[in-house]
Amino acid sequence: MANRIQLSDWDTVIDELHRFGETGDVTTGDDRIRIDFGSAHLEVSRTGRVSTGMPLHDFEQQGEVDLVVDHGAGSLTIDADDVVYTFRRPSG
Secondary structure, three states: OEEEEEEEHHHHHHHHHHHOOOEEEEOOOOOOEEEOOEEEEOOOOOOOEEEEOOEEEEEEOOOOOOEEOOOOEEEEEOOOOOOOEEOOOOOO
């Protein structure tokens, strides 16, 4: 089951992304959270900057977004007015 969260609910963002990144290296600051999965990464800031990177592509979005976290599927979808992008957690 997917959970839709807004950046304005920062405590929930942190909790959900800590759970999402349990197989990676999670670092948090006052205004951002970053998850490194070896050669892939995901970073979300409280101000609305979302960036991801993996060997064949990068993604960056700035502005109001919702995050849709599906722990079972291992995916995080960035849902904004002008784009929908899904980051899939690398396995193992």
